[in-house]
Amino acid sequence: MTTFVLVPGACHGAWCFDDLVDALRGHGHRALAYTLTGIAERAHLAHAGVNLNTHIADMCAAVAAIPDDDELVLVGHSYGGMVITAVADRMPGRIDALVYLDALVPRDGESCWDLVNDEERQWYLGVDDTGYGVPALPFFDDRASAHPLASLLQRISLTGDGNGVRRRDYVYALDWPGESPLRQSFERVRDDPAWTVHELDGKHNLMRDNPDDLLRILLDAAAR
Numbered sequence: 001m002t003t004f005v006l007v008p009g010a011c012h013g014a015w016c017f018d019d020l021v022d023a024l025r026g027h028g029h030r031a032l033a034y035t036l037t038g039i040a041e042r043a044h045l046a047h048a049g050v051n052l053n054t055h056i057a058d059m060c061a062a063v064a065a066i067p068d069d070d071e072l073v074l075v076g077h078s079y080g081g082m083v084i085t086a087v088a089d090r091m092p093g094r095i096d097a098l099v100y101l102d103a104l105v106p107r108d109g110e111s112c113w114d115l116v117n118d119e120e121r122q123w124y125l126g127v128d129d130t131g132y133g134v135p136a137l138p139f140f141d142d143r144a145s146a147h148p149l150a151s152l153l154q155r156i157s158l159t160g161d162g163n164g165v166r167r168r169d170y171v172y173a174l175d176w177p178g179e180s181p182l183r184q185s186f187e188r189v190r191d192d193p194a195w196t197v198h199e200l201d202g203k204h205n206l207m208r209d210n211p212d213d214l215l216r217i218l219l220d221a222a223a224r
Contacts, residue, residue, distance in 0.1 A: 002096075002222035003070040006033040007059060009078025009103070010152070011136040011144040013040025016077070020207050023215045029222065030070070034062055036083070043145040048132040051150035052111075056086040063091055073222050077101040078204065079152070081185065082112060088162035097167040097221045101214070102204050105170070105185040108158040112151075120181035124152050169196045169221050171214065175203045196221075 004024050006017045014033035024031035036055045038046035059074075066072065072095050076084035081103025088095045104115050113121060128135050133146030172186045180186070182204075189195040198217055202209030 001029055001071075002073055003030040003032065003066055004073045004075055004218060004222070005059070005063060005066070006031065007074070007076045007080035007083050008033070008035065008039075009076075009080050010134070010147040011039060011140055012077075013042070013143060015040070015143060016141065016205070016207055019211055020214060020218075023211065024218065027215075027219060032062070032066075034059065038148050040143055040145050046130075046133060046146065046148060048130075048150065050132075050148040052082060052086075052152075052154040052156060054148075055083050055151055056090070059083050059087045060090055063087060063094060068094075071096045071222070073097045073099060073218065075099045075101060075218065076103045077207070078103050078182070079112060079147070082106055082151075082156060085162065086156055086158065088165055089158045089160070092161035092164050095162070095165050097169070098162075098165055099169045099171065099218060099221050100185070100189075101171050101206055102173040102180075102182050103170075103185065104182065105188050106156045106158070108160075109155050111153055111155045113153050114155075115184055116181040117179055117183070119178065124149065167196065167221055168194060169198065169217060171198045171200060171206060171217060173204050173206055173209075174199055174201050175209070180204075 013035035017033040021031040038050040074084040081100045132149050136144035170189045200210045
């Protein structure tokens with residue numbers, strides 16, 4: 001049995017993984033999805049100080065609460081790629097595999113702002129009346145909320161200890177209406193033999209558009 005730990009993207013909560021969690025559990029695995037501080041059903045915790053380090057701390061604490069002998073696969077969607085990268089770096093030897101679902105793949109010293117395109121940056125700058133919340137886009141799920149701006153601007157700090165991860169998968173969504181803001185991350189890993197790369201004919205929310213493909217990919221990532 002593998003334990004899958006799933007981290008959502010900007011503005012979204014754990015509920016975006018509901019169907020995938022059910023499918024993984026149906027195959028006999030443990031699947032745990034989390035909502036990050038200040039977002040969705042935890043939006044009441046939002047304040048100007050919530051940043052990338054806050055979300056990394058959220059998930060390091062979650063992983064620390066899982067039994068040490070569990071084989072862990074961290075799954076990050078979109079912004080969640082920043083978080084799972086840092087967790088693997090801060091908890092060397094604890095993570096068996098990483099799966100990036102149309103997600104950011106940062107290097108030390110990079111932020112979301114550095115990795116996305118100009119269209120995405122314009123969205124980041126359209127903050128709400130609080131001055132620190134990036135509003136959910138109109139086509140997002142009704143349960144989505146504003147996302148903490150500081151988490152998108154803060155540079156990640158990595159030591160390189162995440163190199164012990166057995167396997168890394170990247171799942172790239174091909175059906176963006178324009179240029180994908182994840183293209184730089186995809187191109188960073190596409191030809192790297194240390195990565196297993198998948199291209200799916202679906203929109204950014206692959207959990208909705210390509211559930212069967214994702215289930216297959218996750219089960220394969222967990223297999224030894």
